[in-house]
Amino acid sequence: MFITCRNMLNLPGLEKMKVVAGAGGLDKVISWVHVTEIPNAVNYVRGGELLFITGVVIGNNTSLMLKFIKEINLKKLSGLVINVGPYIKSTPKEIIDFANKVDFPVFELPFEVRLIDVTQIICKSILIKNSQKESVNNFMKEIIFEDIDITDEILNRAILYGYSINRYYCAIVVDIDDFSSYIKNNELYNEDVILDIKNYIQAIIDEIMHKNNKKYFCAVQSDSFFIMISLGKNNKKMNDSVKKEIFNIANDIKMEINKRLSPITVSIGIGGICSDLKDFKSAISQGKKTLEILKRLNRNNVIVSYSDLGVFRLFFEMDRYDEMKNLFNENLLKLKEYDKKNSSCLIKTLHVYLKNNRNLGKASEELYIHRNTMKYRVKRIEDILQCDLKDEEVVFNIKLCMQIGIFLNLIKI
Structure with a gap:
């Protein structure tokens, strides 16, 4: 659903780009690309960009380059592409060591490859993926929020987006804790900034799903992310094995958001398991109810399964x-x-x-x-x-x- 540093390498036309460091971070999502030669470029990026440099200004100044990569890593960029050639002969060992330490992807691209061609390939792929993401988002909203009949046409659309009638799916709902207060306290009245935060959270979710080799559907509404995670063909109940797997994925999402977007936290409600498309709505509903109960209990930054709420489910109804x-x-x-x-x-x-x-x-x-x-x-x-x-x-x-x-x-x- 997103372009990551890993799948970027498989794009036609990027065969000469190679990873030289930070392979542990290849699942980072690329929001856009940015070409720069100025060391203070960190002031002009939002986070998630893939940065390209030729070294016209930095040259072989290793200490300046190390300072630069540390700054862009703190800014949560997705990676750095070094155009090796007359200005930077090769990636310095100090850069490789740091990038490996923090899992920050660093790539080399031969100088004879035109940057304009490479950046166009990546940007075009990002735009296509974003369009696909929006289509899936709108489709999922129809399924889980509206009362619609699952016709053959709807089912075929779902299959086109990756739905399998032979698999089971588990619902989880990720909710940003008290996001309205965070916006007010930080005076974030720019819609683009708020959208950036939500997109970043969705990118983190995508990273975690990729790491766990999970296919999923996601719909975003208000401050919540409604997700159906694909399970095995026989995982039709929330047994201990499935529960552990889903809790681990949810915890990875929660911890990664805490780490990258502090002080923002999220709470995650784990809903039901189902196979039929028509049951997605009720499975998601259980995740929503879980979060509503947690809010009544004044609990946040937690992961709770609907099946563990016991008598609170009765009270809520x-x-x-x-x-x-x-x-x-x-x-x-x-x-x-x-x-x-x-x-x-x-x-x-x-x-x-x-x-x-x-x-x-x-x-x-x-x-x-x-x-x-x-x-x-x-x-x-x-x-x-x-x-x-x-x-x-x-x-x-x-x-x-x-x-x-x-x-x-x-x-x-």
């Missing part, structure tokens, strides 16, 4: 939040008020105690307190709530109310 709050108040309000009045932490103690199946030893270890202290706290909790924590029905109600309290932000654990 209920419209009776007042009744849920009443249930919490009936069972746990006294303990919450006691904690507030006495600066104690009995709500947390109760949560840990129940989480450890009422095992005093394990609960006291988790809270770093003596077993007798834990025993005293449990007795105090029973006195305040006027309940018996050995009663299974009582414990069930309290566990449920504890989850309600977390979901409605009535308590902090």
